[in-house]
Amino acid sequence: MxxxxxxxxxxxxxxxxxxxxxxxxxxxxxxxxxxxxxGQPRLAADPPPVAVTELTQAGRHTPVEAAGRRVTATGTYDAGGQLLVADRVADVDAPGGRAARDQGFWLLTPLRLTDGTLVAVIRGWVSSPQDPAAAVPEGTVTVTGRLRPAEQTDAVQRSARALPAGQVATVSTSELINVWTDAPLRDGFVVATAQEPASLATPVAVSPPTEGMGxxxxxxxxxxxxxxxxxxxxxxxxxxxxxxxxxxxxxxxxxxxxxxxxxxxxxxxxx
Missing domain, CATH: 1.20.58 (Methane Monooxygenase Hydroxylase; Chain G, domain 1)
Incomplete structure (x- = not known):
């Protein structure tokens, strides 16, 4: 055989x-x-930056198709309204809350536009509240960044500890309208990728828009x-x-x- x-x-x-x-x-x-x-997401079209006022409104949700769009905003920061988003790393898509406990803070500052409305801006990331980069710049600033929809209040797994005054766990428009009460607040928030004058804080990474493929x-x-x-x-x-x-x-x-x-x-x- x-x-x-x-x-x-x-x-x-x-x-x-x-x-x-x-x-x-x-x-x-x-x-x-x-x-x-x-089935993996692919990069979608990434048009040139537009004014944030074209994509957001006060009292109305940001359209889904506007998420990730590049926007510009010019105004003055309200230093007294700045908040720290606790337990975050320098990446907007990374998990926060308990998963990133004591990893750092996002600088969440209201930017007052020329029409009197406010838009929430993530100016950058710092390792501690005492970081000199957390200081809010004075005068008129121009921010370029990407628009993100407001986070849900349960977007992170919160720690059992209570956050001190001036700190929040999420960037939630529904919560911020109860904190920044002196002007109408536009929905969503801007993650700054550039600022004039330049910021000393570490930029928070933010990905361009993607689209799902069948x-x-x-x-x-x-x-x-x-x-x-x-x-x-x-x-x-x-x-x-x-x-x-x-x-x-x-x-x-x-x-x-x-x-x-x-x-x-x-x-x-x-x-």
Missing amino acids: LRTLLAPRLVALHLLVIGVLVSFTLLGRWQLGVFEAS LTWRNLAYAAQWWVFAIFAVYMWFHFVRDAVRTDRANRTGQAAPAAPGGPAPGADIV
């Missing part, structure tokens, strides 16, 4: 099947990777198809090898093929 399996024609068959299996498996894995990648089920079907082809190749290889072994065994035992119906029996004399 071993000599049959190592016959040149079967060795060629073995090598062919191995090549088919490797190729079809890799092709199936490639199509599966395309399927998996199709899964391409066709690629999953292609992956399954390639793997079915690989299984079929193994099935055909098994049958070819089995037939070759049976034929070789029959030849070695001297068995002859059965006679055709109506013909003479093997070995019979013909008169």
Whole structure:
């Protein structure tokens, strides 16, 4: 049997099947990777900055499609209204609250625009409230950043400890309107990426807008198809090898093929 399996024609068959299996498996894995990648968010269009007043209003929620848009805002900071968002790292998408306890603070400062309304601005990140960078600049400033929707009050897992005065756990418009009561507050907040004059605080990283992509089920079907082809190749290889072994065994035992119906029996004399 071993000599049959190592016959040149079967060795060629073995090598062919191995090549088919490797190729079809890799092709199936490639199509599966395309399927998996199709569901991941991709960068959306990122238009030039617009005035924050074009995308936000007081008393109305910020449109979903405005999240992540680049905006500009010019006004003066209200130093007396500055708050510290506790237990945060310098990344707006990173988890806060208990997951980032004692990691630092966002500088949340109301910016009074020329129309008298307020917009919440994350000016940057500091490691402690005593950091000199927490000081609020005086005079007119121009902020460039990305607009974010207001956080929900349960957006973070809060610690059991009570926050001291001047600190909050989330950037929630519904909470801030009860703190900054001297002017209408626009919904959402701006994460500053640049400021004139420049800020000394560490910038908080904020990602550009993304859009969800639907899964391409066709690629999953292609992956399954390639793997079915690989299984079929193994099935055909098994049958070819089995037939070759049976034929070789029959030849070695001297068995002859059965006679055709109506013909003479093997070995019979013909008169």
